[in-house]
Amino acid sequence: MRGAVMYAPGDVRVEDRPDPRIEQPTDAIIRLTATCVCGSDLWPYRGVEKLEGPTPMGHEYVGIVEEVGNEVTALKPGQFVVGSFWASDNTCANCRNGYQSGCIHRVLMGTIGTQSEYARIPLADGTLVATPEVPSAELIPSYLAASDVLGTGWFGVVAAEAGPGKTVAVVGDGAVGLLAILAAKQLGAERIIAFSRHADRQKLATEFGATDIVTERGDEGVARIKDLTDGLGAHSVVEAVGTQESMLQAMHSTRPGGNVGFVGVAHDVNLPGMDLFMSLVRLHGGPAPVRRFLPDLLDLIGNRTIDPGKVFDLDLPLEQAAEGYKAMDERRAIKTLLRP
Amino acid sequence: MRGAVMYAPGDVRVEDRPDPRIEQPTDAIIRLTATCVCGSDLWPYRGVEKLEGPTPMGHEYVGIVEEVGNEVTALKPGQFVVGSFWASDNTCANCRNGYQSGCIHRVLMGTIGTQSEYARIPLADGTLVATPEVPSAELIPSYLAASDVLGTGWFGVVAAEAGPGKTVAVVGDGAVGLLAILAAKQLGAERIIAFSRHADRQKLATEFGATDIVTERGDEGVARIKDLTDGLGAHSVVEAVGTQESMLQAMHSTRPGGNVGFVGVAHDVNLPGMDLFMSLVRLHGGPAPVRRFLPDLLDLIGNRTIDPGKVFDLDLPLEQAAEGYKAMDERRAIKTLLRP
Numbered sequence: 103m104r105g106a107v108m109y110a111p112g113d114v115r116v117e118d119r120p121d122p123r124i125e126q127p128t129d130a131i132i133r134l135t136a137t138c139v140c141g142s143d144l145w146p147y148r149g150v151e152k153l154e155g156p157t158p159m160g161h162e163y164v165g166i167v168e169e170v171g172n173e174v175t176a177l178k179p180g181q182f183v184v185g186s187f188w189a190s191d192n193t194c195a196n197c198r199n200g201y202q203s204g205c206i207h208r209v210l211m212g213t214i215g216t217q218s219e220y221a222r223i224p225l226a227d228g229t230l231v232a233t234p235e236v237p238s239a240e241l242i243p244s245y246l247a248a249s250d251v252l253g254t255g256w257f258g259v260v261a262a263e264a265g266p267g268k269t270v271a272v273v274g275d276g277a278v279g280l281l282a283i284l285a286a287k288q289l290g291a292e293r294i295i296a297f298s299r300h301a302d303r304q305k306l307a308t309e310f311g312a313t314d315i316v317t318e319r320g321d322e323g324v325a326r327i328k329d330l331t332d333g334l335g336a337h338s339v340v341e342a343v344g345t346q347e348s349m350l351q352a353m354h355s356t357r358p359g360g361n362v363g364f365v366g367v368a369h370d371v372n373l374p375g376m377d378l379f380m381s382l383v384r385l386h387g388g389p390a391p392v393r394r395f396l397p398d399l400l401d402l403i404g405n406r407t408i409d410p411g412k413v414f415d416l417d418l419p420l421e422q423a424a425e426g427y428k429a430m431d432e433r434r435a436i437k438t439l440l441r442p
Numbered sequence: 443m444r445g446a447v448m449y450a451p452g453d454v455r456v457e458d459r460p461d462p463r464i465e466q467p468t469d470a471i472i473r474l475t476a477t478c479v480c481g482s483d484l485w486p487y488r489g490v491e492k493l494e495g496p497t498p499m500g501h502e503y504v505g506i507v508e509e510v511g512n513e514v515t516a517l518k519p520g521q522f523v524v525g526s527f528w529a530s531d532n533t534c535a536n537c538r539n540g541y542q543s544g545c546i547h548r549v550l551m552g553t554i555g556t557q558s559e560y561a562r563i564p565l566a567d568g569t570l571v572a573t574p575e576v577p578s579a580e581l582i583p584s585y586l587a588a589s590d591v592l593g594t595g596w597f598g599v600v601a602a603e604a605g606p607g608k609t610v611a612v613v614g615d616g617a618v619g620l621l622a623i624l625a626a627k628q629l630g631a632e633r634i635i636a637f638s639r640h641a642d643r644q645k646l647a648t649e650f651g652a653t654d655i656v657t658e659r660g661d662e663g664v665a666r667i668k669d670l671t672d673g674l675g676a677h678s679v680v681e682a683v684g685t686q687e688s689m690l691q692a693m694h695s696t697r698p699g700g701n702v703g704f705v706g707v708a709h710d711v712n713l714p715g716m717d718l719f720m721s722l723v724r725l726h727g728g729p730a731p732v733r734r735f736l737p738d739l740l741d742l743i744g745n746r747t748i749d750p751g752k753v754f755d756l757d758l759p760l761e762q763a764a765e766g767y768k769a770m771d772e773r774r775a776i777k778t779l780l781r782p
C-alpha cells in the first residue's frame with residue numbers, strides 16, 4: 103500500500119509500505135476513507151521533536167472495516183468507523199473512568215501511521231465506533247475531525263469546566279483551538295473569547311461561536327481578558343498550543359478557582375510552582391480521551407448539529423502529503439485532509 | 443505589647459512592639475488568646491526565604507475582640523473570634539465564589555504578625571468568625587488549628603476531590619498533612635494512606651483516620667501507592683510539603699483523571715510540562731481559602747466532633763517563642779502553640 107513517511111524535518115514522502123495484517127485477535131484492518139495532518143505532526147517536521155529514522159506518519163483516521171480478528175465481536179467488514187489516536191480496550195478501570203487515553207493497554211496510533219491506504223487498529227472493539235450507515239461524502243471531513251482535533255478541543259473545554267453562565271477563553275487558533283470554540287458553544291458557554299491574530303481563523307472562530315476576539319498575546323493578552331471580565335479573569339481557559347508562553351497566558355487569564363484545560367502537547371514547558379500556587383486555578387489536561395466523547399460527537403455530526411469539518415481548508419490526494427505538511431507549516435492552511 | 447520578631451535565620455526574639463490601633467473603619471483589634479508557629483515560618487527561619495530586616499512573625503490567631511472600627515457591624519468587643527491568614531472582605535466576586543484567599547482586597551496577616559499580645563485584623567466583618575460563646579480552655583488549641591493548618595488541610599482534601607469510595611494519599615506528615623487525614627476521614631474517604639517515617643506522626647495519622655502508612659518516598663513511595671491501588675494510583679492525593687520531589691511524588695501517585703490538591707507553599711518547584719501532560723491528573727491548590735470552611739469547622743470543633751488541636755505537641759508562653767521555633771526546626775515538635 104501507499105503511505106506517508108517522514109525522513110527528516112521538512113522531508114515527507116509517500117511511498118510503498120507493507121500492507122497491514124491482523125497481528126492480534128483483537129485487531130481490525132480498515133481501508134482509510136480519509137486521514138489528515140495534525141498540528142503535532144509539525145513538531146518533528148520543524149525539527150523540534152527528534153526523529154529516529156524514517157517514520158510512518160499519521161494518527162487520525164476514518165474508514166471502512168476490511169477484516170477483523172477472531173476476538174472482535176462488535177464490528178464487521180463494511181462498517182464505517184471512527185477511532186482516536188489512542189487505541190484503548192475501553193474496559194479497564196481507567197477507560198471506565200473516562201480516561202481511555204490512560205488505558206492500561208493503550209497503543210499510540212502514531213506508532214502505526216495512518217496517513218496510508220490501510221491501517222491496523224489494535225483493540226478494535228474498544229477503539230472504533232461505527233456509524234449507523236456509511237455516511238455521505240460531505241460528512242467525511244467532520245467525522246475525520248472527530249478522530250482527534252474535535253475530540254481534543256472538546257476535552258479541553260470539559261477539562262476547563264466550561265458551561266452555561268461561564269466566560270471561556272481559548273489560547274491557540276489552530277484546529278484544536280477553533281474546535282474548542284465550537285465545543286464551548288455546544289456546551290452552553292455564555293461568552294467565548296478567542297485569542298487570534300489571523301483574519302481567516304478569526305472568521306472561523308466567529309462562525310464556531312466566538313463572541314470576542316483578542317489579538318494581543320502574553321501579558322498584554324492577559325490584561326485584555328481581565329478588562330473583559332471585571333478584572334477577574336475568565337472562568338475557563340482552554341490552552342491549545344503547548345508552549346511556556348501559552349501555558350502562562352492561560353493560567354494568568356483564569357480567575358481564582360477557575361479552570362485551565364490544557365491540550366496542547368507540552369514542549370519545553372516548566373510551570374513555576376509559586377506562580378501556579380498563587381494563581382489558585384485548577385489545571386487539567388493531557389492527551390484527550392477522545393473515545394469518551396466519540397459516540398456523542400458522531401451523533402452531533404450525523405444529525406448535522408455541528409460541522410467541525412470546516413477546519414479542513416486544504417483537501418489533497420494522499421500522494422501530495424508533502425504539500426499538505428508544507429502548507430500547514432507555512433500557515434497557508436489550518437488543516438490538511440488527505441485522501442488515499 | 444510583646445511580640446515575636448525574626449531578625450535573621452535562627453534568630454527569633456520576643457520584644458516590645460507598638461500596640462496596634464484601628465487604622466481603617468473596617469478594622470478590629472483582638473487580644474490574642476493563643477497563636478502558634480507555622481511550618482511556613484520555618485522557611486525564613488532556615489534561610490530558604492530571605493528576610494528584609496527584622497520581621498514581626500505569625501499569621502495564625504484566635505482571641506477576644508477588644509475594639510472595632512466604625513464600619514464593623516457583625517462583631518462586638520468580648521466575642522471570641524477565629525480568622526484566617528488572609529484577611530478578606532468576604533463580599534467580592536472571588537470571595538463569593540469561595541476563594542477568599544484570592545479576595546480582591548486581601549491582606550496577608552503575615553505582614554501584620556500575630557505572634558503577639560494584640561493584633562489588628564483588617565476587613566474584620568469579612569475575616570473573623572465568632573463562636574456562640576467564649577469557649578472553654580481545652581478547645582482553644584483546636585480553634586487555633588482552624589485558623590490555618592486545619593483549614594489548609596481541609597482545602598487540600600476538597601481540592602483533591604476526596605470523598606466516599608475514594609482512596610486518598612497524603613504527602614507530608616506535618617500539621618497540615620496530618621489534618622488533611624482528619625479532613626479526608628470527615629469527608630468520607632474510604633481509604634487514607636499517609637506517607638510518614640516518624641513514629642509519633644504515624645501514631646497521630648492513625649488516630650486521625652489513616653488506614654495505611656507508607657514510609658518510602660519518591661519513586662519508591664509512588665510504587666507502594668500503585669501496589670496498594672491495583673496499579674492505578676490513588677483517586678486523590680494531597681501535597682502538603684511544597685518541594686519538587688513532593689509535588690512529583692503526589693502527581694505520580696495519582697491515577698489518570700484523579701486529583702492532586704497541593705497546599706504546601708511551593709519552593710523551587712518547576713513542574714515539567716510533558717510529565718504533567720502525560721499524567722492526566724487534575725491539579726488544584728494554592729493558599730487555602732480557609733474562610734470558606736471556618737463556620738463549619740468551628741461547629742465541628744464546638745460540638746467536639748473533631749479534635750485538630752492534637753497537632754500541638756508543644757505549648758509555651760509567647761516569651762519562649764524562640765524555643766518554639768527551634769523545637770519545630772529540629773522536628774522535636776510537630777507544632778508549637780504560644781500563649782501571650
